[in-house]
Amino acid sequence: MADTAHDNVNRRDFLMVATGAVAGVGGALVLWPLITQMNPDAAVLAMASIEVDLAPIVEGQEVILKWRGNPVFVRHRTKPEIDAAKAVKLEELKDPIARNENGKDGEAASDENRVVGGKENFLVMMAVCTHLGCVPLGNSGEFAVVQGNAKTGGWFCPCHGSQYDTAGRIRKGPAPENLPVPPYKYLSDTKIQIG
Amino acid sequence: MSGPSKYQPTSAVGKWFHERLPIVAFAKDHALDFPTPKNLNYWYTFGGILAVMLVVQIITGIVLVMHYTPHVDMAFASVEHIMRDVNYGWMLRYLHMNGASMFFIAVYIHMFRGMYYGSYKAPREVLWMIGVIIYLVMMATAFMGYVLPWGQMSFWGAKVITNLFSAIPFVGPEITTWLWGGYSVDNPTLNRFFSLHYLLPFVLAGIVFLHIWALHVVGNNNPTGISVKSDKDTVPFHPYYTLKDGFAIVVFLIFYAAFVFYGPNYMGDAVNYVQANPLATPEHIKPEWYYLPFYAILRSINNKLLGVVAMFSSILILLFLPWLDTSRVRSGKYRPIFKLEFWVFCVVCVALGFVGAQKPNDTLSWIGFLLTLYYFAHFIIFLPLMGLLEQPKRLPNSISEDVLAHSHGKLAAAE
Ligand code: HEM
Ligand code: FES
Numbered sequence: 302m303a304d305t306a307h308d309n310v311n312r313r314d315f316l317m318v319a320t321g322a323v324a325g326v327g328g329a330l331v332l333w334p335l336i337t338q339m340n341p342d343a344a345v346l347a348m349a350s351i352e353v354d355l356a357p358i359v360e361g362q363e364v365i366l367k368w369r370g371n372p373v374f375v376r377h378r379t380k381p382e383i384d385a386a387k388a389v390k391l392e393e394l395k396d397p398i399a400r401n402e403n404g405k406d407g408e409a410a411s412d413e414n415r416v417v418g419g420k421e422n423f424l425v426m427m428a429v430c431t432h433l434g435c436v437p438l439g440n441s442g443e444f445a446v447v448q449g450n451a452k453t454g455g456w457f458c459p460c461h462g463s464q465y466d467t468a469g470r471i472r473k474g475p476a477p478e479n480l481p482v483p484p485y486k487y488l489s490d491t492k493i494q495i496g
Numbered sequence: 497m498s499g500p501s502k503y504q505p506t507s508a509v510g511k512w513f514h515e516r517l518p519i520v521a522f523a524k525d526h527a528l529d530f531p532t533p534k535n536l537n538y539w540y541t542f543g544g545i546l547a548v549m550l551v552v553q554i555i556t557g558i559v560l561v562m563h564y565t566p567h568v569d570m571a572f573a574s575v576e577h578i579m580r581d582v583n584y585g586w587m588l589r590y591l592h593m594n595g596a597s598m599f600f601i602a603v604y605i606h607m608f609r610g611m612y613y614g615s616y617k618a619p620r621e622v623l624w625m626i627g628v629i630i631y632l633v634m635m636a637t638a639f640m641g642y643v644l645p646w647g648q649m650s651f652w653g654a655k656v657i658t659n660l661f662s663a664i665p666f667v668g669p670e671i672t673t674w675l676w677g678g679y680s681v682d683n684p685t686l687n688r689f690f691s692l693h694y695l696l697p698f699v700l701a702g703i704v705f706l707h708i709w710a711l712h713v714v715g716n717n718n719p720t721g722i723s724v725k726s727d728k729d730t731v732p733f734h735p736y737y738t739l740k741d742g743f744a745i746v747v748f749l750i751f752y753a754a755f756v757f758y759g760p761n762y763m764g765d766a767v768n769y770v771q772a773n774p775l776a777t778p779e780h781i782k783p784e785w786y787y788l789p790f791y792a793i794l795r796s797i798n799n800k801l802l803g804v805v806a807m808f809s810s811i812l813i814l815l816f817l818p819w820l821d822t823s824r825v826r827s828g829k830y831r832p833i834f835k836l837e838f839w840v841f842c843v844v845c846v847a848l849g850f851v852g853a854q855k856p857n858d859t860l861s862w863i864g865f866l867l868t869l870y871y872f873a874h875f876i877i878f879l880p881l882m883g884l885l886e887q888p889k890r891l892p893n894s895i896s897e898d899v900l901a902h903s904h905g906k907l908a909a910a911e
Pocket of ligand 2: 432434
């Protein structure tokens, strides 16, 4: 008698655990599509690359383009801006890594490593503050080059006051990283493709 | 409520129904007969005001959806269409827009009321914690609602706030991409925020039900903070508090209407009447007023991750309030040191809000940092210490004794 009761309990325990396990795995399998449907869809992923003609951008000019929904800076830097960026010692940088998709991982954030193919005249980088994503304002901030009473190069983020230097490297404020350089290549001397 | 229901169905139909679903008895016990301390003041009417505001938001929201289009190319225009073309559309939108602000005014008064009278202390810990969750869900709801008109501040507010999650170590960027459904705030983001903005108020209604359930298990606290001891301490909710709450609701609605009809954009930001432009951040971005103190905390710390952690902790710390306050006396009325410190804390919160509204600069960051330190010190240092060190005043023996003592005073003065 006692034996049968015992057997029943074991059998019930087994069924309980087995049912629970199947329900748990089933639940997890259903949950995954519900979660991942929120990730970028095929249409978003297929967003094309853009080509930029550099010829019309004169020295000291900066254009903002849209790539994958985000703004990108293309800046034709002046000589003093490039010199100012080169004069900075790596130890002075808040983020010593280049953050350049076209270079090697973890490369030092020297001025050459922030551009592609040593073409230092053109600085191409995301116009997305690495703090919380605002678009920094150009020709402003404490790290711009001062010429007379005008500032050139350098960015200041109006949201929480982050300051970037003339190579787009973070120097002051809450942002943790340099403005990232997106993947891009030169199609000709005056034409690049981003993405 | 304890004890058997006083509801006795009189008709045969009523009896038949009661035996199958005792909902009338439930409503009578909880909305009419519920024994309520007889000394509740007007600070206690904000719970009722909050319930009314939730209903106002749901009704105005549902009608707005009849005319609104959740798409990046059309959202802004559809809100303008509501304002210009839809019959009374301007009024419905202004009611909804200012309704959100009123909702927050009421919830802040309601929460500070609870802090002053020690309403979070045993046995009301769970009641308090459900309240904090309501507040969190309200903030999420209002945040997503603010994105819907797709103005400049909608867009940049959404971008900055969703980017908070990018501070999470290792998986941060993946989480933000997941939240956005892309590489930036865009149409998928607007669509999901619309879906959730419609959903969350109903979730809120459910949590509010739990809040009131928890309230009716332990009963109301009251300005003396002492527990109900006998029937003499209480009155039935109806007609005493239905009337008092009703009066307060009417006064509050007049205040609300004054904004809707005479200053509908007073609390909003003019920049939100410019359509979203993902390529240019407005010169001075700041959130709606009800988030400003937390925004100030975020900005006052010069490190992305720590700033975000401080901001979330400043809200979540409220969940631990019942255990951080060590005082055995509930009401601030009888706590001389706490009473002073409480008002300092209120001023600090308002000052944080003020700092959050300004453009960032070095001096303000410092002031913000000091205020942030005080904010946390209030919870982690002052509350535990004051409870141990302070000598509370003598408590009245009962609510009833306290009420009589005061009314005798008034009678004597009138003579
Ligand atoms: C907890 C309750 C709610 C709060 C705190 C809230 C808050 C807000 C806020 C702050 C806005 C932006 C107003 C503006 O600047 O134009 C908004 C917009 C909107 N809400 Fe709500 N809402 C609530 C409930 C609802 C519900 C229940 C619905 C729909 C069923 C809804 C539908 C809408 C729509 C369509 C808009 C866009 C139109 C507009 O901007 O006026 N809301 N909401
Ligand atoms: S987003 Fe640029 S400083 Fe915060």
